Amino acid sequence: MKLSCYPTSIFKISKFLQVVFLLIVVTECNPKSAKNTESIIPIDTLSAEAETVREFQKLIPGEIELNDDCFGDVIELKGLQKNTSAIFEVKETQMLVKDSLLIMANLNNGNMFLIFSLPNFRLVKSLGKMGRGPGEFQFPKLVPSENSENLCYIYEQANNHLFSLQKDFSITELPFKLRDGQTKRMINDKLLVSFSPNEFLYAESIKGGKAIFDFKVLDDSTQNQMIYNLSFSDAYKSWASYIGDFGANAEKERAVYAYKYFKRLVFTDLKNNTSRTLIFNAGDAKKGDAMATMSPENTTHYWGMSAQKEHVYVLYSGRSPVEVNKEWRKKEYYIFVEKYDWNGNPIAKYRLNNWGYFCADEQRGKLYLASVNDADPFFEYTIE
Template sequence: MKYLYLILFLYIGLITACNSTDTQFPKEDILSPELMPLQGITSPIRVEVKHPFLILQNWQQRDSIFHIYDLTNYEFKSAFGTEGQGPKEYVLPWLVQTTLPDFLIADNQSFHYFGINKEGQPIFKGAKEVKYINSVNEAVFINDSLFVVDAQYTGPNVYLLTLQEELPKKTWKYRNPDIVDYITDPNMGKVYANESRIVFCYGYKKQIDFMDTEFNLIKRVKFKFDSSPESNLGGENDKISYTYGYLGKRYLYTLFFGTSWKEYRANSTYGNILEVFDLDGNPVARYHLEGRGPVYFAVDEETFTLYGAGEDGDPEDNLLVYKLKGLS
């Protein structure tokens, strides 16, 4: 009988540890921000890293939409991209974050592929049209032609798609089909992918699903979280769990709020926590960010440095930089 009690004690201890945000992360640190200077009037929203270069997308400009910087010295190298309806112009461009060697721009149901030469100039490699009829701006890529899209407002599913086919290869239903408004669903979240994983971070509960590239669950990471009532989700006072994230080749990096958007903005976007997991869902590190929080961000996994823009949407002359200590 004493062995039965011992097993029960160990089981309870294991369950407690799996639900505790105080003991899960083997590394914990407080990070102060640095600033990466930008040239000219910029309104950064998206960033992507293709070491040693950083690509930045401005959201208020109609020309020079994309800037390229050398991360070894923060030198501005080139600018390109004009909004319009003409040849080589973009209608609604969106910088896609991928682990592919090239960087991608989604626009008008097609993906535009670019390399970067040693002088930091963009090299256009061609465009591929998408057969899928809904928006692909939030696509996340597994390889050159296989990608994942969250249907969001058009359905309760995440789709695994190819460039050549309109219908999905696989479907993962993650939320209630009876809830039309995506933002009010308690299972609302963000999806990420790389060559070996599809990851879904939930927005109203502290949960992350790590899956293989066919939606087979590998691990569900779940913590206790005092979430808002499901009856009135979608307002600025709702408690938010995971917000923005980035999936690299090594780790998942995701911001945890633990507060509402209203409180977050009242605090000038300070008080973020960055959580880092390996690709099997094991917690690796937790960082308390002393400065402003980034919105869309990217991580250079050669130097484990995070680059991102602030949340206020005002013109900026710098990017936020956080060096992630202890990662390798």
């Protein structure tokens, strides 16, 4: 019996030694083994680190003086002209991208809104007649939407009404109205962005300047609150001195305003109620009334903005309308786009080989420009 069991015992011992050896090897090689317990990160620590990664960095408040060299070398871009079957004159144009559509508001005698498919710029739909009747528009502005259920909102400056442009291209008036302007002007100058279907931010003229307001729709009422005063000098009290462009980012809780007649931008941290002002050494606008400020001899700085998820893009001229017209007579067409992150840090500056109205498509890495000088107006620029 012992002889018959002896080989079996040897086999069992051998198997046991093999198992022990494998355990030693695995223990030495595996960083998650008991021998390396100090490298194991507790689950609650992982969750805390994930929260830290998701939190957007804080904006550094204060006024910062900058020169144009803060962007580094200007990047020259040559646009690819895109043909379309639509025939229209580019006039007081505004554009934005939603999903695979380029939506345009264009002041003309036909339809006020044109919708094109990307990337081929095929006209999908034209709608919105000019007029004073039901369903007609006089001075509409496109309002980018964070709502996945619609394409964008439309703000009618003539009567302070808001509409929703649905995904089926129908236009529905919203059941509430924005507060009337604080200044006695025939046309409201609100510049709106949408944070949600029930919350809008806007910049608007106030007595002696301009301010940012937060508008919320509650269950049975609305709430309107001024959150930042954009006025910066008693020497400039005309509403025209504070003309500019407004954008915001709901996810990062940031707003930005760029002044037309000053090379000046204000980035606002809405969560912490702080602001960062960028002031470029570009000279001040003329003092005086609206006529003096808007003189064609006065330098135009910013006059177009496209707020995206990661960056904000601002159209920049840096010349007066008189100078631009002289260049056009020589067939010299160009304009700049400045790129900033949402904490007000300059990232890049592009020189486009045409002049017109623009929007950014950060998802596709493109800038789109509607030229005022070409019969086929669309140009596509590839950015980094």
